[in-house]
Amino acid sequence: MPLISTIAMIDPAFCTAESVSLWTRSTSTLLRLLMHPQxxxxxxxxxxxxxxxxxIQRRKWLYSGTGVLLLLAYGFLGxxxxxxxxxxxxxxSLPPDSGQSTQAIVILGRGTELRPQRVETAIALWQAQKNQSDGKAPLIFASGTGDAIEIAEMLKAKGIPESAIDGEPCSRTTEENAQFTAALLQPRGIHRILLVTDLPHLRRSWLTFQSLGFEVIPHASPLSPDLSERRTALLVVRECLGLVTYGLLGRYEPRTVTEMPIAIAASARSRFGVRSVPADHR
Known part of the structure; x- marks a missing residue:
């Protein structure tokens, strides 16, 4: 049974089911395959x-040699x-986290395995900023379908007040993470954020969020200790490819938010209401 959040964030029913790009589907499928050496x-x-x-009389050396090269490459990739x-x-080129205060801590979803590390990292950052700012603490904003609601509930279970938690359960890619977050937070005057995700994902996320007008402080959360060496290596390879691909698509240049996230955000604001400025989350 799907988890139903008690936190006031976008209702998943508002999310539109547009198709994910061929690149995203292909790399996800290939990554899942490569993680199974059997x-x-x-x-x-x-x-x-x-x-x-x-x-085979013709080109058997070419066929076999290609197979040997692929086998060696597979060994190297893991x-x-x-x-x-x-x-x-x-x-x-990632800027260091100097510990300065921000208006929001944005957590990017990355699946069940990496969720606990993100939550613990965000809680530590939230508490540190609260202590440095005489009790004022930033909003914690969770982004990602299949992750935002679960992260919000985990934060609440760890003692973070509901008034300090928000998010969106619509985005399925890094680009959509940035688009939906900008559509929901920037109209509230939130432009300076601390961005939490794993190190392989951090540079692409930082550049993408920055392109949509955020002042971004990137902060890496640890990978799960249960993640295999091969899976970690393939995750790194995929992020290297993703970093280059997003650059070729122009997603690091200054841009504006697209219409779909704005429309969904407007529907959510009309239903739930939104504070114009971050609250004092005591």
Whole structure:
């Protein structure tokens, strides 16, 4: 049974089911496949061996050699070296979190496995800002379908007051995270945010949110200790590709919010009402 939030955020019924891009669907499917060596390795070994078993006379060396190269690449992609090099590339140019106060802490959803680390990170940041600001604390805003409502309930269960929690359960991509967050927070005068997500995802998220007019302080939450080395490496590789792809799509240049998030945000404001400025969340 789906979780029904008691926190006043956008009703999921307001969300529109537009198709996710071919790139997102393809990379997600490929990532899920590559995380299962019990499927991938037999396929690659068959690629190498079958030309010889079938006695293919032409180009069997080419077919087998290609299979060997793919096998070596698959081994490299799941290695600690891939994680190290990829994270260095993804962390480049990220500004440090100096601890300055912000108007909102935005948590990006990333699935069940990484949810607890994000919640704990956000709570620690929220408490630190509250202590530094004589009891004033920023709004905690959760973004992502399948994550926002669950994160909000976890925050509430950890003692964060409902008045300090908000979010949107509509977005399915980093681009939509930024679009919906901007549509809901900027009309309330919230422009300076602390952005919480895992390190591989952080640079792309930071640049995307910044392009929509936010002053963004990026803050990395730890990856789950239960995440396998191979899955971590493939996550890093996917984020490297995503970072380049978003750049080619122009998503780091200054832009305005698109019509769909604005329309959904307007519907939500008319139903729930919205504070014009962040409240003093004591």
């Amino acid at each position: 499927w991938v390795l037999p396929l690659l070994l068959a690629w190498i061996v079958l030309p010889w078993l079938l006695k 290695s600690p070296l891939t994680i190290n090099l990829g994270e260095r590339f993804l962390a480049r």
